Every structure is written in C-alpha cells, then in structure tokens.
Amino acid sequence: MLALKRGRRILGTMVLGTIVGTAAACGGGSADSAGSGPFVFYVSIDTSGPTAVLGGGLLAGARTAIKDINAKGGIGGRQIKLEVANDQNNPTKAVSELQRRLAKGKPDLVYPGGSSAVSMSMLPILTRDKVLSVGATSSIQLNDPKKFPYHFGVTPPSSAYVPTFVQLAKEKGYKKVAMIYSDDATGQSSFKQYEGPVKQAGIELVSASYDTTALDMTPQLQQLRAQKPDALIVNGYGTAVLYVLRGRAQIGWTLPSYGDQLASPSPIAGKVTAAQIKNYQVIMQTSSLVGDRQHPGLAPVIKEFQTSDGAKFLTQTGVAVFTTTYDLLQFVAYEAGQEKTTDGQKLAKAFEKFKTPANPPWVGKGPNGEVTKYEYTPSNHFPMTSATSFKYVQPGTYDADGFYVPGKGY
Amino acid sequence: MTTIWAGLATGALYSLVAIGYNVVLLASGVVNFANAYLIMIGTFLAYVCLVDWGLPVAAAIPLTGLAVAVIAVVEERIAIRPLLNRQGGHAALITTVGVGTLLGGIAAKVWGTEPVRVPSPFSAEPLTLLGGTIQRNDLVLILLVLALGVGLHLWSRRTLLGLASLATAENRQAAQARGLNVRALGLGAFALAGLIAGLFAVFVAGRTYAHFHLGETLALFGFVAIAIGGSGSQLGGLIGGFAIGLLYAVTARYVGDSYPQIVVFAVFLLILLTRPRGLFGGAAERQV
Incomplete structure (x- = not known):
C-alpha cells in the first residue's frame, strides 16, 4: 500500500514535471522570444571535429558583426547574444543540442549547421517551433519554403x-x-x-x-x-x-x-x-x-577579422566564409530595422519581398551587394545570382x- | 594496358594489406584489422620524416618502418595479448577494429582531415610500358609487393620459424605443448607486419596521398583479398589483392562505372560459397 502511494506520488511529480517542461519547451513566454532581452543568435557549428576550420571562420565573422551591430544599438534595440553549440558536424548531436536549447526557450535566430546533412536534421524542429534560421548550406532540398517557411539560405545553391x-x-x-x-x-x-x-x-x-x-x-x-x-x-x-x-x-x-x-x-x-x-x-x-571590385566597407572589416581570434583561418578558408556570418547578421539587423520588428515570423515574411538597397551594410557580396542578392520570394528562399557572379x-x-x-x- | 596497370597498382595496395593480415594470422590466429590503419599511419609518419624533418628517402623508409613496428607491438601488448589469454581470437578481432578506429581518429586530430602529399622518390612523369602508361612509383610498388608476397610465402613454407608460425596458427595449444614460444611468435608477427606497413608507406602514399580515411578502404578490400585468396596463405592473399584490383579496374572501364563493387563482391560471395577457405586455403581438420 505504501509502495502504491509512493508510486502515485512519483507519477504525479512526473506528470507535473512534464507539463512544466512542455510549457517551457513551447517557449511562448520565454524571455528570449518575447522581443525583450538579448537577441539570441544560436549557432550550431563544428568547433572541434573534422570541419572545425570552417567553424572557426564562421564564428570569427559572426563575432565581428555582433561587435559592430551591438555598438550601433543591436538588432531592434536588443543586444545580440551569441550562443555556440559544437555539433561536430554530426546531425544527431546537432539535434540533441538544439532540443536542449529549445527546452530553455526559443532563440531569435539560428545558424543551422555547417553541412546540408546537419541543416536537414535541424530544420524540421526549427520549423515546428517557428524559429527563423539563416544558413550557408547549399543543398537544393533546403530551399523548400512550403516545408521550411522560416529558413533562408545566404550562399548560392549548387x-x-x-x-x-x-x-x-x-x-x-x-x-x-x-x-x-x-x-x-x-x-x-x-x-x-x-x-x-x-x-x-x-x-x-x-x-x-x-x-x-x-x-x-x-x-x-x-x-x-x-x-x-x-x-x-x-x-x-x-x-x-x-x-x-x-x-x-x-x-x-x-x-x-x-x-x-x-x-x-x-x-x-x-x-x-x-x-x-x-x-x-x-x-x-x-x-x-583578388583584384575584383569589392564593397568599400570590406577592407576595414577584413582588418577586424585579422585581429580576431579566428584570424588564422582567413588564409585557410578565405574571406567568403567570414563574410557569410558577418553579412547574414548585417542583413537581419538591417531588415529588422526596416520592419521595426525582431519577430522571426514577421521577418521571414519581410525577407520574401526584400530588395537590395543602394549601399548595403553587408560587405562580402560585391560593391553593391549585387553578386549574391538576398532577394527572396515566397517560392525561393535562396539568394539570387547570375552567370556573372562566378568566374x-x-x-x-x-x-x-x-x-x-x-x-x-x- | 593502362587499365591493367591501374588495376595492378590498386591491387598491390590490397595485396599489401592482405599480406599484413596473413603475417599476424599465421603466427597468432588473429585477423588484425588495424593493419590497414598501420599503413595509413605509416604514410603520415613518412610525411613527417620527409617534409617536417627533411630526411632523405633512404633514412625515412627504415625510420617509418621502425616507428610503425613499435606501434604494432604496443597494439599487441595492450589490445591483443590480454584477450588471447582469456577469450581467444574472436574477441581480439573486435579490438583490432577498435585500434584501427583509434588510429584513424589520432591521424585526423594530428594531421587534419585534408589529404597530405608525401614526396615520392620517383618522377611524376608517367612511364609507357607494354602499350600502357603507369606512374614509376606504382610500378615499383607492384614489383615490391610481388617480391614481398612470394618471399613471405617461401619463408612460411621452408624455414623453421615460418613452419612454427603455421603450427601456431593451426593449433595454439598444441604448438605451446610442443615447446613453441607462441607469445614471442605473436609479438614478432605484429612487429613484422608493422615493419612492412611502415617500409611500404612511402610508396603507398605516392599513389594514395596520406589521408586519415585511407585505412577504411584498405581494410575492407584487404579482407576481401584474403577471403578470396585463402586466409593463412601468403600466395593467396597476394593473388587475391591483385585479382580484386584488376577486376575492379576492368569492370569500371569496360562494363560500367556502377558495377565494379558489385562484381568484386559477387566474386567474393561465389568463392565463399564454393571454396569457403579461399582459392589457396587448404582444408583443415577440426575435432567436433
């Protein structure tokens, strides 16, 4: 009888725990997603596995952008807070790290991994929780706005x-x-x-x-x-x-x-x-x-990269890896400022009708951002390029x- | 003929792995899957000797051989001997897979995941021979592997030490009862297999580059080579490796690029079904 009572108590505690846990996981009222507090940029990337060099360059780019944007007041008045999950380029690890983060509340923006396989494993969860994600993985399967309405690519598809x-x-x-x-x-x-x-x-x-x-x-x-x-x-x-x-x-x-x-x-x-x-x-x-016309803001940004923790990766990965995260954050900050919102769902809608401004704050996409345009449509969430974007x-x-x-x- | 040369050069790699498997198998009854990974580690050590330390090839080859032999001895002492004393060869086979995985991980951590070019002692200019083209390094590799396989075959059949190894492989307890030092034979076999892996590493890298994934590819086809040729037969392993290389290349060239692996594994299955001990493996009596 005593055992039965204890069992019921344990069961009751478990049910209560599940309800509380689920409520937290849903994240409706979490501080991170309520539009106040820091703007959480969650980056799932390999920092110690086989593609750690790539991860080093991407993180250095993100940190440089965060320093710049935060100095100008942040995104929609919210300071950007970088959270890094070391997924070791492993889809299973990336998903378990993401689940752990979502249990604490939704990030405002997610960089979903350094390979298409990792992105493919994370996107169903991010879509379910309506979290905005912007990534540089290029599999054509990721460009499916019906399936992944809150995901956008910033590098050209293959x-x-x-x-x-x-x-x-x-x-x-x-x-x-x-x-x-x-x-x-x-x-x-x-x-x-x-x-x-x-x-x-x-x-x-x-x-x-x-x-x-x-x-x-x-x-x-x-x-x-x-x-x-x-x-x-x-x-x-x-x-x-x-x-x-x-x-x-x-x-x-x-x-x-x-x-x-x-x-x-x-x-x-x-x-x-x-x-x-x-x-x-x-x-x-x-x-x-080298030698091609570049954005006038690129040279000072490269100087920042060269003094960052990830400087050693610059000659290994090239500047394009650094500007991938630098530019995507500048793009999100710019659009959030234009739309006066940091809400992921509203930003996703705004991205679909975005037109590149004359002098964009992103610096790695040509003199006027014309080499790779962040111009999306409801049916295409990958950037626009032309035959002259490549050589x-x-x-x-x-x-x-x-x-x-x-x-x-x- | 170029296809034939290409097949023989790739086959030489598989034969080399099969020979390493057989050296250990004959003396200790264990299939040392880590042997292919020892070759992989050897390619990186050859790089260290030749590029990082700037040693001449004549010094780099024996130094790499000795270093890999030491690694193989450490493997035997830590991962094999404790299990042979308690569990026998089957459990040891699993630990050799573990050692191989560990070596692959270490190589990735130390030398990175990108392939590394190990300077070849020969010119990269292809040689025209018998109507086909072949790299000089590959020709030397084929000839050296052939010499090694035939030499070890003769050694295992005609010398006292070779016969003692065969006896140990047949029945470890009986060999021990006859006064053979099976532990020393086992340790010596690991050292010899490691030495061979290291000595050939420069020539292997001349064809494959040093790469942490190399062990996986070599381990699989090296195993198929001894299964086709006959486990415990150095001649069988030698021929099995070359046969796989040729079959793979000829199929890719003339049948279709989708078929090489299918054809190789179809032959592998056919031989397993019709001659379970391989083409050159003898029948063994077993008390039941």
Whole structure:
C-alpha cells in the first residue's frame, strides 16, 4: 500500500514535471522570444571535429558583426547574444543540442549547421517551433519554403554555378562534355544539376561515376576519353579530386577541365604537379577573387577579422566564409530595422519581398551587394545570382586578406 | 594496358594489406584489422620524416618502418595479448577494429582531415610500358609487393620459424605443448607486419596521398583479398589483392562505372560459397 502511494506520488511529480517542461519547451513566454532581452543568435557549428576550420571562420565573422551591430544599438534595440553549440558536424548531436536549447526557450535566430546533412536534421524542429534560421548550406532540398517557411539560405545553391559553365561551353563551342562525379547523393545531385541546362544548350553530356572509396579513377577517365568529349567537369572533394587529376595526367589527357562547386574549393595546392593541373580551372564567386571590385566597407572589416581570434583561418578558408556570418547578421539587423520588428515570423515574411538597397551594410557580396542578392520570394528562399557572379580561374590559394589568388601556391 | 596497370597498382595496395593480415594470422590466429590503419599511419609518419624533418628517402623508409613496428607491438601488448589469454581470437578481432578506429581518429586530430602529399622518390612523369602508361612509383610498388608476397610465402613454407608460425596458427595449444614460444611468435608477427606497413608507406602514399580515411578502404578490400585468396596463405592473399584490383579496374572501364563493387563482391560471395577457405586455403581438420 505504501509502495502504491509512493508510486502515485512519483507519477504525479512526473506528470507535473512534464507539463512544466512542455510549457517551457513551447517557449511562448520565454524571455528570449518575447522581443525583450538579448537577441539570441544560436549557432550550431563544428568547433572541434573534422570541419572545425570552417567553424572557426564562421564564428570569427559572426563575432565581428555582433561587435559592430551591438555598438550601433543591436538588432531592434536588443543586444545580440551569441550562443555556440559544437555539433561536430554530426546531425544527431546537432539535434540533441538544439532540443536542449529549445527546452530553455526559443532563440531569435539560428545558424543551422555547417553541412546540408546537419541543416536537414535541424530544420524540421526549427520549423515546428517557428524559429527563423539563416544558413550557408547549399543543398537544393533546403530551399523548400512550403516545408521550411522560416529558413533562408545566404550562399548560392549548387545549381547557381551551372549557368556560368553553360555560358562558357557555348562560347568555347563545346559540342560534347563529359562529367566525372562521385557516386553518392552529393555527386548525383551535382550531375542532375548540370544535366538539364547542358542538354538544353544543345550540348551532349556523357558521364562516369566513381565510388567514394575508390583509390583510382583511371578506368572511368579512359571510358570518358573513348567518347571524345571536348571538355570535362570534375565533381568531388579532397582525395577524389586529386585522384582524378592524377589519373588524367597519367593517361595524358589534357582536355579543358573544370571543377564544379564542390571540387573547386578543394585544397589541392602543393599536392599536384603542373602537369596534373594543365588546362584545369576552378569556379569561384567573383566577390572572393583578388583584384575584383569589392564593397568599400570590406577592407576595414577584413582588418577586424585579422585581429580576431579566428584570424588564422582567413588564409585557410578565405574571406567568403567570414563574410557569410558577418553579412547574414548585417542583413537581419538591417531588415529588422526596416520592419521595426525582431519577430522571426514577421521577418521571414519581410525577407520574401526584400530588395537590395543602394549601399548595403553587408560587405562580402560585391560593391553593391549585387553578386549574391538576398532577394527572396515566397517560392525561393535562396539568394539570387547570375552567370556573372562566378568566374572560372586557375587553381590558387588565399592571400593574407582571404582573397583567392589564381595560380598562387603552384 | 593502362587499365591493367591501374588495376595492378590498386591491387598491390590490397595485396599489401592482405599480406599484413596473413603475417599476424599465421603466427597468432588473429585477423588484425588495424593493419590497414598501420599503413595509413605509416604514410603520415613518412610525411613527417620527409617534409617536417627533411630526411632523405633512404633514412625515412627504415625510420617509418621502425616507428610503425613499435606501434604494432604496443597494439599487441595492450589490445591483443590480454584477450588471447582469456577469450581467444574472436574477441581480439573486435579490438583490432577498435585500434584501427583509434588510429584513424589520432591521424585526423594530428594531421587534419585534408589529404597530405608525401614526396615520392620517383618522377611524376608517367612511364609507357607494354602499350600502357603507369606512374614509376606504382610500378615499383607492384614489383615490391610481388617480391614481398612470394618471399613471405617461401619463408612460411621452408624455414623453421615460418613452419612454427603455421603450427601456431593451426593449433595454439598444441604448438605451446610442443615447446613453441607462441607469445614471442605473436609479438614478432605484429612487429613484422608493422615493419612492412611502415617500409611500404612511402610508396603507398605516392599513389594514395596520406589521408586519415585511407585505412577504411584498405581494410575492407584487404579482407576481401584474403577471403578470396585463402586466409593463412601468403600466395593467396597476394593473388587475391591483385585479382580484386584488376577486376575492379576492368569492370569500371569496360562494363560500367556502377558495377565494379558489385562484381568484386559477387566474386567474393561465389568463392565463399564454393571454396569457403579461399582459392589457396587448404582444408583443415577440426575435432567436433
């Protein structure tokens, strides 16, 4: 009998605890989301795992922007408070960290991870809780306003790079193009993105895939070579790109070759010979290239990056990674000021009719923010670009300011 | 012919792993999955010797060999021997997987997740041979692995130490009863496998780069190589590795890029079903 009473008491406590916990989790009355107190920017990023270098650059950019915006009064009068969750680029860890944060109340803005897989795992929860998120992951699946109405991308989707190639292929008069791609979701997605536009341009596309564990791509390259294409598109990252370039040189195949959006940022400097990169070009955003016209506010911001904790990442990741978070916070602050609200749902609606101002406070998207425009619509939550937003250049490395210098390091 | 050379060069990597597996298997009855990861660690240590310390290749190769041998001995003392005394080979197999994972993690932490180029002792200019092209490094790798496999096969069949290793692999208790020092044999086998992994690391890296993921790929296909060739047979492991490399390359070139793994694993299954002890593995008697 005593045990029964104790059991009921425990059960009662558990029910009460659940009600209190659920109420807290719903977050309707939490201080963070009530439009008062600090403006919480929750960043889920890898700070100690395999992509920690990327995380370092993103955080340095965010901290520089926060310092600047807070000095000017914050977002809608609220000081920005940065909260960092180390997800180690692991979707499961990212979700459990996010759940823990939501149990305390909703953040005002979320940066949902450094990879599309992490973003995909976080977005259903953020959507359920109607939390505004702005990210730099580029999978086309993330651009689904019906499914994720409060999520916006700030970097171009992978498909945005394709028109630049098509334009180049037409100019060069290519009749047949080959593509070698990784036989996984990312590689297949990249191939699909090229397939339609290339064929629409009247260019034949032939392809070969390689297994992600492959140590040699010579047979696939020979198979493509036998079909006599005019140019080659290379998809992959890291060792895969190195194996393709190595195999291409081994069979003496020096046709014009172009890295896709994944292969281009692969750090190959110092790992390839001149023969291996002969006629190989990478695609870069013009705003990250040395010598291109930049926003007048970028130079002083770079000085800030160079004195930040993450300065060492500037030559590793390039300035574009830093300006990703710097610019997204400036954009949110600007729009919150225009709309006079910090409410995530209202801001999401406002983003959908936003037009780039003449002299935007975000500095990494060209002189007037025209290279990548944060101009969204109800059916497109990824930024706008054009074929001139990107350029094919020789492989290179980053200089001290984080600009890509074609030919440097080879 | 270029496809054949490419297949043989990749196959040499799998054969090398299979040889390392067999060295340990023959002397201690354990499949040391960490062997592929020892090769991976060897590629990074070769980088340290050649680039960070600026040593000549002639010094870097033996130094890397010794360093990896020491790591393999530590593995045997910490992760294998305590289990062999209590549980036998099956539990030890699991811990070798754990050691491999640990080595991969250490490599990622110390040298990062991006591939690293280890300077090759040979020119990067491809060589035209028998109507095909091949990198000089790859040709040397193929020849060295062939020599190693044949040499170890002869050693295991014709020397007293080799026969003692075979006896230990067949029946550890009986070998012990006959006065063989099975512990010393086991330890020596780990050291030898580590030494081989380290000595070949420069040539492996010349083909694959040093990369923390390298161990995973090599471990899987190295295992398939000994399963096809016959566990415990150095000649079988050697041929199994080259066969996989060739099969993979020829399928990718002439059948279709979607099929190489399917074909390799179909052959693997076929051999498991028809000759469970592999092409060169002998039948073993077991008391039931």
